Amino acid sequence: METYRGVIERYREWLDVPDHLQVISLLEGNTPLIPMPRLAEELGGGFDLWVKFEGMNPTGSFKDRGMTVAISEAVGRGVKAVICASTGNTAASAAAYASRAGRRAIVIIPQGKVAAGKLAGAIAYGADVIQIDGSFDDALNLVVEISQKHPIGLVNSLNPYRLEGQKTAAFEICDVLQGAPDWLCLPVGNAGNITSYWMGFRQYHQARQSGLPKLLGVQAEGAAPLVLGHAVEHPETVATAIRIGRPARGEQALQAAEESGGKIIAVSDDQILQMQRRLALHGLWVEPASAAGLAGLAQEIRQQRLNLKGKRVVAVCTGHGLKDPDIIVRQFSSPKIVKPELRSLEEIILGEVSHE
Amino acid sequence: METYRGVIERYREWLDVPDHLQVISLLEGNTPLIPMPRLAEELGGGFDLWVKFEGMNPTGSFKDRGMTVAISEAVGRGVKAVICASTGNTAASAAAYASRAGRRAIVIIPQGKVAAGKLAGAIAYGADVIQIDGSFDDALNLVVEISQKHPIGLVNSLNPYRLEGQKTAAFEICDVLQGAPDWLCLPVGNAGNITSYWMGFRQYHQARQSGLPKLLGVQAEGAAPLVLGHAVEHPETVATAIRIGRPARGEQALQAAEESGGKIIAVSDDQILQMQRRLALHGLWVEPASAAGLAGLAQEIRQQRLNLKGKRVVAVCTGHGLKDPDIIVRQFSSPKIVKPELRSLEEIILGEVSHE
Numbered sequence: 001m002e003t004y005r006g007v008i009e010r011y012r013e014w015l016d017v018p019d020h021l022q023v024i025s026l027l028e029g030n031t032p033l034i035p036m037p038r039l040a041e042e043l044g045g046g047f048d049l050w051v052k053f054e055g056m057n058p059t060g061s062f063k064d065r066g067m068t069v070a071i072s073e074a075v076g077r078g079v080k081a082v083i084c085a086s087t088g089n090t091a092a093s094a095a096a097y098a099s100r101a102g103r104r105a106i107v108i109i110p111q112g113k114v115a116a117g118k119l120a121g122a123i124a125y126g127a128d129v130i131q132i133d134g135s136f137d138d139a140l141n142l143v144v145e146i147s148q149k150h151p152i153g154l155v156n157s158l159n160p161y162r163l164e165g166q167k168t169a170a171f172e173i174c175d176v177l178q179g180a181p182d183w184l185c186l187p188v189g190n191a192g193n194i195t196s197y198w199m200g201f202r203q204y205h206q207a208r209q210s211g212l213p214k215l216l217g218v219q220a221e222g223a224a225p226l227v228l229g230h231a232v233e234h235p236e237t238v239a240t241a242i243r244i245g246r247p248a249r250g251e252q253a254l255q256a257a258e259e260s261g262g263k264i265i266a267v268s269d270d271q272i273l274q275m276q277r278r279l280a281l282h283g284l285w286v287e288p289a290s291a292a293g294l295a296g297l298a299q300e301i302r303q304q305r306l307n308l309k310g311k312r313v314v315a316v317c318t319g320h321g322l323k324d325p326d327i328i329v330r331q332f333s334s335p336k337i338v339k340p341e342l343r344s345l346e347e348i349i350l351g352e353v354s355h356e
Numbered sequence: 357m358e359t360y361r362g363v364i365e366r367y368r369e370w371l372d373v374p375d376h377l378q379v380i381s382l383l384e385g386n387t388p389l390i391p392m393p394r395l396a397e398e399l400g401g402g403f404d405l406w407v408k409f410e411g412m413n414p415t416g417s418f419k420d421r422g423m424t425v426a427i428s429e430a431v432g433r434g435v436k437a438v439i440c441a442s443t444g445n446t447a448a449s450a451a452a453y454a455s456r457a458g459r460r461a462i463v464i465i466p467q468g469k470v471a472a473g474k475l476a477g478a479i480a481y482g483a484d485v486i487q488i489d490g491s492f493d494d495a496l497n498l499v500v501e502i503s504q505k506h507p508i509g510l511v512n513s514l515n516p517y518r519l520e521g522q523k524t525a526a527f528e529i530c531d532v533l534q535g536a537p538d539w540l541c542l543p544v545g546n547a548g549n550i551t552s553y554w555m556g557f558r559q560y561h562q563a564r565q566s567g568l569p570k571l572l573g574v575q576a577e578g579a580a581p582l583v584l585g586h587a588v589e590h591p592e593t594v595a596t597a598i599r600i601g602r603p604a605r606g607e608q609a610l611q612a613a614e615e616s617g618g619k620i621i622a623v624s625d626d627q628i629l630q631m632q633r634r635l636a637l638h639g640l641w642v643e644p645a646s647a648a649g650l651a652g653l654a655q656e657i658r659q660q661r662l663n664l665k666g667k668r669v670v671a672v673c674t675g676h677g678l679k680d681p682d683i684i685v686r687q688f689s690s691p692k693i694v695k696p697e698l699r700s701l702e703e704i705i706l707g708e709v710s711h712e
Contacts (some may be wrong), residue, residue: 003532004388026639027388027409032360034383038458053383056412059641060678083705100639102394106705111693120681123688124641126633130704134696145698150706176359277482283382283456285415285480322416322678325476332479337467340490342501348486349439349462350506 004030007065007168008072014171014203015164017069022076024101028064029168031056033176033314039282039294040313044301047308050181051279051294052173055286055320059121061241062193062318063093065169066162071097073161074153081106082153083146085139088241089319091129092121094155099125106152108132108139118240118324157248163196170200173314180204180211183308185293186316188217188226188264189242191253193318198256213314214262217253218296220289224266226250238269238327241289241319271295276321285321293317360386363421363524364428370527370559371520373425376432380457384420385524387412389532389670395638395650396669400657403664406537407635407650408529411642411676415477417597418549418674419449421525422518427453429517430509437462438509439502441495444597445675447485448477450511455481462508464488464495474596474680513604519552526556529670536560536567539664541649542672544573544582544620545598547609549674554612569670570618573609574652576645580622582606594625594683597645597675627651632677641677649673 006025008015033050040049054062071094074082081104084094091107098105105127109119111134122129132139140156147154155162174180180201188194194217204210219227220237225245232245247253257264275295276288293315300306321328338344362381364371389406396405410418427450430438437460440450447463454461461483465475467490478485488495496512503510511518530536536557544550550573560566575583576593581601588601603609613620631647631654649671656662677684694700 027390030386030388032383032386032414053414056414058388058409058412058639060676081705096636096639096641099637108701109691120684120688121641121678124636124677124681124684125639126637128705129691130701131691131693132696132701133693138696142696142698142701146701146705149698150702152705280480281455281482283414283452283481285452285477320416320678321480322477322676325480325681328476328480332476335465335485335487337487337489340488340494340498342498342505345464345486345488345498345502346506349437349484349502349508 006068007165008068011168011171014167015069017161017164018073018076020076021072024072024075024097025068026058026064026096026100028057028068029172031172033173034284036282043298047311047313050314051284052169052314052316053284054169054316054318055290059092059096060320060323061089061093062166062169063089066165067093067097067155069161069165070155070159071101074155075101075103079151079153080104082155083108083143084154084156085109085136085143086156088118089323090156091119091127092125095122095125095127104128106130108143110134110136110139157190157192163192163199166193166196167200167203169316170197171204174201174204174210177312180213181314182213182311183216183262183313184213184316185216185218185297185313187239187242187289187292187318188219188253189223189244189247189289191226191247191249194256195249195252198260212260215257215260216262216293216296216300217257217264218292219264219266220272220292221266221268226254226264227266239272239289239292240324241287242292265296265300267292267295267299271299280321284317286317287319287321287323288327290317290319362424363521364424367524367527370523371425373517373520374429374432377428378432380428380431380453381424382414382420382452382456384413384424385528387528389529390640392638399654403667403669406670407640408525408670408672409640410525410672410674411646415448415452416676416679417445417449418522418525419445422521423449423453423511425517425521426511426515427457430511431457431459435507435509436460438511439464439499440510440512441492441499442512444474445679446512447475447483448481451478451481451483454483460484462486464499466490466492466495513546513548519548519555522549522552523556523559525672526553527560530557530560530566533668536569537670538569538667539572539618539669540569540672541572541574541653541669543595543598543645543648543674544575544609545579545600545603545645547582547603547605550612551605551608554616568616571613571616572618572649572652572656573613573620574648575620575622576628576648577622577624582610582620583622595628595645595648597643598648621652621656623648623651623655627655636677640673642673643675643677643679644683646673646675
């Protein structure tokens with residue numbers, strides 16, 4: 001086992017980063033590519049399926065891959081603080097990497113739009129959390145203005161180094177499979193991730209003829225601007241991580257899907273939650289948005305739109321289920337209460353076991 | 357990058373497991389060993405410090421290392437269901453690996469002793485959660501009885517294969533550092549983990565002369581039977597993962613600490629929470645129990661009981677902070693609310709930045 005030193009050290013020659021980079025890493029990346037043969041069978045069979053489980057990053061989501069690069073660049077050019085507008089995974093990741101570097105993270109959130117639990121990460125990692133009496137767009141505009149006027153690094157998705165870091169997930173998949181899969185399924189919200197994967201696969205392919213996957217990008221029906229062809233003013237979906245009506249990288253995502261011979265589709269919240277539950281029953285607990293890619297794959301297979309015979313399919317699960325436990329707890333009825341006696345317990349357990 | 361296939365495939369020759377093992381893995385293990393040079397300086401300096409971050413396992417805690425072996429053994433001998441008494445990390449891990457194997461997990465919990473949030477994992481992974489109108493000891497006695505009478509696998513800490521799997525963390529540390537560290541600091545609750553580490557380090561040392569660490573086992577003051585020398589009837593600590601009054605492996609843990617030339621000490625809840633906060637401000641958010649090892653190290657250094665000059669120290673952080681977000685949210689006052697104007701935001705942000 002070699003000493004692993006994070007995605008920048010591992011893939012530096014492939015990243016378009018400036019010399020002033022000062023590497024700040026929490027040993028993100030190197031996430032497992034988990035074979036899912038039983039799930040592939042359930043979905044129709046005849047193909048190989050893996051889940052790239054990005055929930056196994058230091059702060060529990062894929063955001064860490066891009067954040068290590070964004071923060072390393074900002075610190076290298078001497079910023080004392082970084083700033084972002086975010087309500088979830090980006091905030092936690094920015095806060096963690098800023099703290100790792102001994103810098104301040106400032107997180108701007110729109111008032112009343114953020115559940116306390118969802119911000120626990122940013123708070124835990126010591127970010128300075130400021131609510132504004134305005135919308136998310138107001139917050140985004142303000143952080144851009146601030147970062148242009150002051151030596152405060154902008155680490156929102158507009159930061160190009162985020163994409164550079166996120167490319168590394170494509171490299172890892174190619175390294176493990178010794179080539180690109182035939183299909184890559186993933187959730188699409190702000191569309192930075194699908195853009196990054198495509199950049200990564202193309203780059204590896206140009207240098208190494210590793211092949212190119214078709215991309216199946218999946219949005220939630222209530223937040224599907226790239227499927228509808230126009231912005232969504234009030235996006236709504238249970239998959240909060242992809243509840244975005246104006247994707248920052250929408251054009252690039254559409255182009256990537258088309259170039260690859262794939263597409264961007266939408267699935268319902270029901271389909272997302274069903275797939276989340278199904279994945280958990282295969283041992284993988286992911287946050288709702290993370291189930292969208294596989295929910296889309298299942299829909300395409302059901303509608304006989306894909307011929308996967310003999311193909312290799314990778315589904316990206318972007319965040320850990322621990323990020324959003326409330327959605328589980330809400331659905332959960334109180335457990336049965338039994339007397340502490342062997343017989344009572346046997347009755348309830350064996351009655352159930354014998355039905356297997 | 358080689359295909360990683362989990363701790364059993366990686367270290368099978370080192371594990372005492374039966375031939376009937378049928379490997380069930382979620383690609384647990386291979387967790388990062390994160391260098392902490394700045395924290396080492398803050399604690400006094402002169403030594404090298406790493407954190408073995410076990411929160412980066414599939415279900416968010418070190419339990420997955422042992423569970424992959426326990427479930428692989430149980431499935432290999434044909435059980436249709438596994439059972440455990442647990443209120444936290446073990447339940448989630450058992451449920452995940454049982455689901456991965458297509459088997460049922462039954463989790464017995466004492467009524468009223470478990471917060472809904474703490475069980476979200478077990479529920480998410482589809483475990484059958486049953487409350488009994490009794491104590492944790494009642495629950496433990498019942499699961500032992502049930503597993504002796506029926507073909508239901510017991511995966512509580514009494515299961516010896518759990519320890520076999522947990523040994524692999526010691527192997528990983530030796531592989532990365534090319535030898536054992538001088539000190540290993542870790543939290544001690546049920547004492548299975550310190551026992552496993554010691555087994556692992558000794559085994560590697562016998563075969564490879566990799567050296568042996570001194571063990572610094574750390575309990576919480578309100579749940580410190582191994583420091584007090586007697587069981588604690590009503591253990592109390594904020595570090596719920598080590599809130600145990602009668603450790604299953606107490607004797608083995610004491611012997612391990614003594615053999616190694618180390619010791620088992622206790623720290624207060626305040627010390628634990630302070631170290632949890634401090635670690636997060638270095639970019640690592642761990643659950644409270646996970647901070648105990650480093651809190652103990654800090655105390656020993658402060659009291660000048662350790663000479664660490666030139667030494668290599670590894671601290672084990674057993675679970676991710678996402679496992680217990682409530683403790684963060686509870687301490688958090690509502691964020692400041694600001695008008696969505698550049699000037700208002702500048703005032704609040706720059707006022708603070710300029711104090712850096």
